[in-house]
Amino acid sequence: MPIVVNLDVMMAKRKMSSGELAEKIDISQANLSILKTGKAKAIRFSTLEAICKALDCQPGDILEYREQD
Amino acid sequence: MWSGEKSIGLSKLCILLFIIALIIVVVSAPWLTHWFVGFSQNDLGGTESFFMATIYLGSIPAAYLLYNLLTLIRRIETGEVFIAANVERLRRISWSCFLGAGLALVSTFYYIPWLFVFVAAAFMGLIVRVVKNVVAQAVELKNEADYTI
Numbered sequence: 001m002p003i004v005v006n007l008d009v010m011m012a013k014r015k016m017s018s019g020e021l022a023e024k025i026d027i028s029q030a031n032l033s034i035l036k037t038g039k040a041k042a043i044r045f046s047t048l049e050a051i052c053k054a055l056d057c058q059p060g061d062i063l064e065y066r067e068q069d
Numbered sequence: 070m071w072s073g074e075k076s077i078g079l080s081k082l083c084i085l086l087f088i089i090a091l092i093i094v095v096v097s098a099p100w101l102t103h104w105f106v107g108f109s110q111n112d113l114g115g116t117e118s119f120f121m122a123t124i125y126l127g128s129i130p131a132a133y134l135l136y137n138l139l140t141l142i143r144r145i146e147t148g149e150v151f152i153a154a155n156v157e158r159l160r161r162i163s164w165s166c167f168l169g170a171g172l173a174l175v176s177t178f179y180y181i182p183w184l185f186v187f188v189a190a191a192f193m194g195l196i197v198r199v200v201k202n203v204v205a206q207a208v209e210l211k212n213e214a215d216y217t218i
């Protein structure tokens with residue numbers, strides 16, 4: 001998929017663990033893992049909002065569009 | 070009080086009754102055909118072996134269909150409804166119906182009323198096929214919903 005999730009990069013920048021982020025945005029660690037590994041097919045605005053709030057960033061810091069070959 | 074669990078139980082019971090009926094028909098095929106040929110008002114002399122061939126050959130897709138149906142209902146019982154394996158089971162059930170329909174169509178050469186069986190089996194196969202298409206779409210939708218975070 002040409003949409004890349006850079007959540008782990010942002011989490012590293014904010015020095016936040018998966019468990020901590022999952023707790024802050026109120027989703028399971030399994031779902032957070034799906035999001036981090038790029039297996040997710042869609043993301044809810046409410047989840048995106050919670051992530052941006054928890055990591056103090058913009059949606060563009062987490063999601064990136066990369067042209068496919 | 071009627072519940073989904075009881076409904077599945079009833080479906081399982083019906084499948085088991087059909088399995089028993091199939092076994093009885095296969096075991097008693099020689100007597101059954103002999104009785105039918107004698108009972109029929111049409112001149113069916115010399116067609117007993119054809120009837121038996123139709124019954125024995127038809128029992129193969131019928132048994133395969135019932136086996137797949139039983140597997141399907143067992144999966145539904147455990148809560149596995151919208152999964153790719155169930156789509157495959159429905160596809161096999163549908164093809165079993167079409168196979169039975171084909172056999173009935175061939176059998177019309179010695180006994181025209183097999184045509185009714187052909188139409189019924191083909192129609193059932195068609196319905197199962199449409200249900201299979203619906204379940205396949207539902208599986209895709211469920212996968213998408215499961216991976217929406």
